[in-house]
Amino acid sequence: MHLQTLIKSKERPFLITGPCSAETREQVLQVCDDIAANGNADMLRAGIWKPRTRPDSFEGVGEPGLEWLVEAGKRTGLPVTTEIANAKHAESALKAGISVLWIGARTTVNPFAVQDIADALRGTGIPVMIKNPVNPDLNLWLGAFERFQKAGLTDLAAIHRGFSVYNHPKYRNVPSWELPIGLKENMPEIPIICDPSHITGRRDLLLEVSQKAMDLNMDGLMIETHPDPDHAWSDAAQQVTPEGLKNLLSHLVLRSSVVEDALSQELAEMRQQIGLLDDRLFEMLSARMKLSEKVGIFKRRNKVTILQEDHWKKVIDSRLEKSDEMFLTPQFVRNVMDNIHQESIRHQTRVMNPDLKK
Ligand code: PEP
Ligand code: MN
Numbered sequence: 163m164h165l166q167t168l169i170k171s172k173e174r175p176f177l178i179t180g181p182c183s184a185e186t187r188e189q190v191l192q193v194c195d196d197i198a199a200n201g202n203a204d205m206l207r208a209g210i211w212k213p214r215t216r217p218d219s220f221e222g223v224g225e226p227g228l229e230w231l232v233e234a235g236k237r238t239g240l241p242v243t244t245e246i247a248n249a250k251h252a253e254s255a256l257k258a259g260i261s262v263l264w265i266g267a268r269t270t271v272n273p274f275a276v277q278d279i280a281d282a283l284r285g286t287g288i289p290v291m292i293k294n295p296v297n298p299d300l301n302l303w304l305g306a307f308e309r310f311q312k313a314g315l316t317d318l319a320a321i322h323r324g325f326s327v328y329n330h331p332k333y334r335n336v337p338s339w340e341l342p343i344g345l346k347e348n349m350p351e352i353p354i355i356c357d358p359s360h361i362t363g364r365r366d367l368l369l370e371v372s373q374k375a376m377d378l379n380m381d382g383l384m385i386e387t388h389p390d391p392d393h394a395w396s397d398a399a400q401q402v403t404p405e406g407l408k409n410l411l412s413h414l415v416l417r418s419s420v421v422e423d424a425l426s427q428e429l430a431e432m433r434q435q436i437g438l439l440d441d442r443l444f445e446m447l448s449a450r451m452k453l454s455e456k457v458g459i460f461k462r463r464n465k466v467t468i469l470q471e472d473h474w475k476k477v478i479d480s481r482l483e484k485s486d487e488m489f490l491t492p493q494f495v496r497n498v499m500d501n502i503h504q505e506s507i508r509h510q511t512r513v514m515n516p517d518l519k520k
């Protein structure tokens with residue numbers, strides 16, 4: 163089976179679903195039969211070896227679970243996938259007949275582990291999906307793809323599951339959409355599956371993240387389902403029943419990534435206007451930096467520091483106060499001002515200390 167071809171041949175979203183963990187044979191078969199009966203899934207998932215943050219959590223059923231998953235695949239006619247974290251897992255999963263393997267977020271961070279797995283799979287041609295590393299490092303994610311490609315494994319896909327942060331008020335793992343977008347730019351041939359279950363950590367947010375993934379033209383979704391989510395042995399708060407998933411998908415709005423000819427003229431005009439505004443924004447930024455340099459020359463002549471905290475605080479506060487009336491979020495205003503300030507400091511430093519390397 164060729165995963166990239168399969169994903170392209172299906173309507174978006176390519177749907178991978180199944181329990182976070184395989185718990186018992188009955189649980190795996192029940193949830194997979196229910197999923198298949200709904201007719202919306204393209205692939206079944208179940209975790210057999212579970213990388214858990216704390217040692218007392220359920221760490222997966224191990225090898226016996228492989229047979230249950232393969233059995234579920236045969237009954238439903240769907241391909242099956244599980245996470246592998248080392249060469250031994252790779253060997254067992256291949257022997258059992260798992261159709262597609264995935265590399266978990268905690269493995270992608272470690273180039274030695276990724277290389278070991280790539281070496282173990284060399285020559286097998288098996289499709290592999292690579293989750294983003296737990297930290298937001300695009301190069302680390304790209305590097306994992308390159309290691310598999312160099313081992314001759316080219317049938318690859320990405321899974322975007324978000325990035326670790328300490329105590330986020332909303333998400334279990336922040337999506338940082340700029341990273342999957344960066345992956346698309348660097349490796350346009352790699353399909354991207356979004357995993358809202360691990361991004362949100364809670365089932366009430368699955369729809370909004372799935373919708374965002376579809377609006378960013380991601381290829382598919384991986385969503386955890388369980389026959390009795392509240393009593394799941396892992397990730398209980400984020401799992402839904404197959405019926406719950408069906409309901410969620412019915413609310414998803416799918417928009418086309420290609421613009422019809424009749425509409426494209428209208429869009430082109432709006433984009434042209436945006437382009438003109440961007441030109442003006444940058445002309446003004448450039449003029450502002452020239453003024454910053456004049457300020458730098460003044461400070462140099464009068465021997466005052468670049469930064470005067472009180473002044474900067476006043477500038478920021480007055481700008482933040484106006485964010486509402488400008489229909490901008492305070493966070494955006496803060497980010498823009500911080501970036502302008504950084505660039506201004508760079509310009510002032512250049513004129514104040516012309517002999518220092520920038
Ligand atoms: C999972 O998919 O169940 C899982 C453990 O994911 P991640 O590697 O994204 O934490
Ligand atoms: Mn999980």
